[in-house]
Amino acid sequence: MTTMESLIGLVNRIQRACTVLGDYGGGDNTFSSLWEALPSVAVVGGQSSGKSSVLESIVGRDFLPRGSGIVTRRPLVLQLHKTDEGSQEYAEFLHLPKRRFTDFGAVRNEIQEETDRITGKTKQISPVPIHLSIYSPNVVNLTLIDLPGLTKVAIEGQPETIVDDIETMVRSYVEKPNCIILAISPANQDIATSDAMKLAREVDPSGDRTFGVLTKLDLMDKGTNALDVLEGRSYRLQQPWVGIVNRSQADINKNVDMIVARRKEREYFATSPDYGHLASKMGSEYLAKLLSQHLESVIRSRIPSITSSINKTIDELESEMDHLGRPIALDAGAQLYTVLEVCRAFERIFKEHLDGGRPGGDRIYGVFDNQLPAALKKLPFDRHLSLQNVRRVVSEADGYQPHLIAPEQGYRRLIEGALNYFRGPAEASVDAVHFVLKELVRKSIGETQELKRFPTLQADIAAASNEALERFRDESKKTVVRLVDMESSYLTVDFFRKLPQEVENKGGNPQAPVTDRYGEGHFRRIGSNVSSYVGMVSDTLKNTIPKAVVFCQVKEAKQSLLTRFYTQLGKKEGKQLLQLLDEDPALMERRQQCAKRLELYKAARDEIDSVSWTR
C-alpha cells in the first residue's frame, strides 16, 4: 500500500532536489521545470488577512517572522512530517542540513536571516524559496508554500515596484495547473474585495483547485455571520470553504500557546449558534487534514503523467548531452586521442568538399575551365604583335646589321616578350584556387560538429590549415612560373622547321626581290608566325597549369593539410593538450546544468519507482 506519507514525502524529496538545482516555481529557467509538474499547495492572501496565523495554527507552533511591512519576502516551502505521539518536535532547513532546531523562536530568526541573505536588507523580494521541514506529532503530512502577502501600497523603504513584483511572483506559482491555491480572506471584509479571491478567480475560474479559507470569524460585527460564504452561496468553489478562528493580537501578545489556541477554536465552532452545524468541517485542524488528503489524492492521480514527463525529459537531456559531447578525459593519452578524432572529423569533411559529396570543390574546376582560358584569351598579344611593334623589336634585335635571312634574334625577342605575359594568368590561377581552398577550410571548420566545443582547437586547426595552404600556394606559384619559364628557355624547333616550307608553299615565288624581306608583308608574316607559336604555347599551358596547381595545392591539401600540426601535436605535454581542449565556457556550463538536471530527473524517477514498489 502506498501511504499518504510516502506520496507526500516523495514529492517533498523531489521538491527539495529541485530547489538545490535551482528549479523552483517562480524561477525563470531555460529547462522545463520538474517543480511545476509536482502538485503543491500555495498560500495566498492580502496583508493582515491572517495568512501567518493559519500556517502557524496548522503547524501548532509560533515560528513565522512578524513585523510591519512585507515580512514574507521569499517563498517558504513548509514541509510537515507527522511523527509518533510523544516524540520531540524539531525543524530543519534545507540550507542548514546538519542543524536541528527545537527552539521555534530560533526558527523564526533563521527565516528572517535567510530571507535577508538573498534579498539584502533592501526589502526586495526573491523567488528563491526557503525550505523548512517540521517534524512533529501535532501535524499532518502536508507541504505548503507561503508566499508574500498581496499588498496595494508600498511602505517606506520599499521600492515602488514591490506591489507588482509580489503579484507577479504569487501569480507565477498559482497560475500553474498543478498548484492548489489556499486563498485566505478575512471574514470582516467583503469577500468580493478579497485580494486572494480576486487572484484565484483569475487563474482558476472554475474554482477546481482553490480552497477558500475565511479567517477572523470572531471579529465580524455582532448580528452578522459568514454562512453565505461558508456554505458556498456568495462564492462558489468546487472545494468546501473552511472557516478559521486564529489567535487575536491580544492572544499573541499574551503568548497564548498554539495548542491551546486550537482547542479554543474547536470550542468556538462547537458552541457557535451560527456555525455549530458546520463545526466538524471548520477550524485549522480540519483544514490541515482536508488539504493533506486532497494533496495526496492529487499526487496519486498525477503520478503517471509526472512519470511520463520525467522519462521524456530524461530522453531529451540525454540526447542533448550526446550533442554537447561527453566531458573531456583526464589523461593525456585520451586527450590526444580526442584531439586527433576531432582533427580527423574536420579532414574528412574537408575532403568531402574537394572530392564531392559536399559543395565547393567544383569551383576549382571552374578556375581551370573558365577563369584561366578567359585570362589567357585576354592577353594583349594583338598589341605585342602589331606591325609596328614587330618592326621595332626586329629592328632593335638586328642592330646596325639588318638580318639577312630570317630574323632569328627578332623572333626570339618577340616570343620571349609574349611568353612573359603568361605569368599573370598562371599566378592568378594559383591564387584563385588558394582562395577556394581557404574558403573550403573555413566551411569545413564550421561544419565539423565536434569542433564546436573547442574554440581553441578550432582556431589552431584554422591557423595550421591556412599556414599549410600558404605554403602550398608558394610552391604552386614557383611551379607554374617555372612552366612558363621553361617555354621561353627552349622553343619548339619543329614549329619553325615547318615554317619556311609553309611560307614558300603559300608565298609562291622564290625569286621574289630581296627588298621584300624588309617590307610590310615580311613583318606581318613574322607577327603571324609568332602569334601562332604563342597560341600553341597557350594551348599547352592551358593544360599544364591546372596539372601543376592540382599537384602542388589541391593534392597536397588533401593529403597533408594538417601534417605539420600533427608533428607539433606529438610534442605537446598534457597541460598543452588540455589547453587545446579548452571548451567554450558557455557550453561547459550548459553541459554541467544538463548533467545536474539529468541527475535530478533520474533521482526523481528512482524515488517514484521506489514508492511504486511498496504498493
Ligand SMILES: Nc1nc2c(ncn2[C@@H]2O[C@H](COP(=O)(O)OP(=O)(O)OP(=O)(O)O)[C@@H](O)[C@H]2O)c(=O)[nH]1
Ligand atoms: N481575532 C482574530 N484575529 C486574527 C485572526 N486571524 C488573524 N488575526 C489577527 O490579525 C492580524 C494579522 O494576522 P497575520 O496572521 O499576521 O496576518 P498575515 O496575513 O500573515 O499578515 P501579514 O504577514 O502582515 O501579511 C494579527 O494581529 C492576528 O492576531 C482571527 O481569526 N481572529
